[in-house]
Amino acid sequence: AQSVAQPEDQVNVAEGNPLTVKCTYSVSGNPYLFWYVQYPNRGLQFLLKYITGDNLVKGSYGFEAEFNKSQTSFHLKKPSALVSDSALYFCAVRTGGLTGGGNKLTFGTGTQLKVEL
């Protein structure tokens, strides 16, 4: 069974400092990995994804993520955090396939990022 783990419920960082939100995955075959962000009382917004190729993926709002196959990780990073980055972040992995699987996403439990002045 495919799964995603986000080991930290909350991450606190000072504005201007780099941030990392951790994600590890377990999947048979090649992983298709995603990061989503959720602002209060809003739906999830797509940030970035890894399909294949370069291990460093760049996404929206200055975020990037590093895919590490040997460590089965896909950590989200940003060089300089902003207060406006404060939100709930979800890592997800694609399950199923082109037929029958329904293209389902399996989500982690989420990490609350708090950026303070």
Added chain:
Amino acid sequence: NAGVTQTPKFRILKIGQSMTLQCTQDMNHNYMYWYRQDPGMGLKLIYYSVGAGITDKGEVPNGYNVSRSTTEDFPLRLELAAPSQTSVYFCASSYRAGLGTEAFFGQGTRLTVV
């Protein structure tokens, strides 16, 4: 661009009542999904659909039903509401079956069953 639209945004139900959560998308996406979000639990898939007339169960389908009569609409039905169904419900859609395709989410419906 409306994207994925869910109604209502909030609802309070009494135990045993029924209701339908509406979801519509204007992106001509074939794939649509219903998730529920509970604190500390992430998102759990309730039902999904790969196209009009085709639906299937996700991880937590008990107590829910869906239908997909058109490409645009994917309503979620609660027949006998229970307190365990208190949650935030998200509808999502995606363009195609490719594993690298991202999903687009609605703003959610916050449901409380009392």
